[in-house]
Amino acid sequence: MTRPASPPVLRAVLWDMDGTLVDTEPYWMAAEIPLVESFGGVWTHEDSLRLLGLGLDDAARVLQTEGVRMSVSDIVNHLTNEVMSRLAADGVPFRPGARELLSSLRDEGVRTALVTMSLGRMARAIVDLIDLGDGARAFDLVVAGDEVPRPKPFPDPYLQACAALGVDPADTVAIEDSPNGLRAAVAAGTVSLGVPHIASLEGIGAHGLWPTLDGCTAADLHAFHAEHVPRLRAGSAL
Incomplete structure (x- = not known):
């Protein structure tokens, strides 16, 4: 007798950092312009867009x-x-709804990982500044750009996070704001959620694009995962 298939379970949520969890993309851009200009070059907003989501x-x-x-x-x-x-001077600039969604996931017992191309020392400094109350850790795991063999848009960072957490990529949702980051999440086989910030994410292959995380809860991500994981496991083009 064949047992009925178990319902899909969201085992972990994998977060990009810059532009997804925290609004630091303008800080990077502001640092790039004077650096290029100090060597006699010109660096525009459009030039900065080329670097979104790339390994450093x-x-x-x-x-x-x-x-x-x-x-x-x-x-x-x-x-x-x-x-x-800038972070030391201004504090952690969370993207709308990000802190609240992170707290909701922790309350529900869903594991979380920060998967970023920033250096580990910066990522962990930001994590240390996140206070969710009751002494709760914001993330179970941090995977940083200087800790992976190949950066985004390669799938390595997300695959490394899944391996460390002991979960199948299909049992996770990855949240990204940049084209290169989203390509990495799709290539890794996660259920990928794009939340556009500075650059368009159309046509990259995300399972869904949400305009914001504001008002979103763990229940919303459970439902999003349950909706899309069957087709992902079946290998359908999305």
């Missing part, structure tokens, strides 16, 4: 092509220090 090493190489005569590691550390200085 890859972003640094783009800046080198624009005339920044610094090593990749020096560029990465310079930009990271500039953004961390």
Whole structure:
């Protein structure tokens, strides 16, 4: 006798950081402009869009092509220090609804991971500043850009997070705001949710695009996952 299939279960939510959890993308852009200009170049908003969701090493190489005569590691550390200085001065600028959704997931016992291309020292500094009350940890896991073999848009960061949590990618929802990040989430086999911020996410293959996380709860993500995971497991094009 064949047993009925078990209903899908959302086992973890994988969060991008910059632009998804926290609104730091403008900080990165503000750090890039004077850096390029200090070497006699010109850097526009459109130029910054090219770097959204890229690994920092890859972003640094783009800046080198624009005339920044610094090593990749020096560029990465310079930009990271500039953004961390802004965070220290201004606090954590959460995206609308992000903190509340994170708290709702923790209340429901859903595991969470932060999967970011920022350096680990910056990601963990931000996590340390997140207070959900009752001493609750904001994330079970942090996977940072300097801790993966290949950065987004490769699937490695999300696959590494799933392996560390001991979950199948199809049992997770990944939340992303950038095209490169969303490509990584789709390639990893997660149920992918795009929440556009600065760049359009149309045509990348997300299972859904929500205009905002404001007002969203763990129940909404459970329902989103249950709706889309059957087709994902069946290998249907989405």
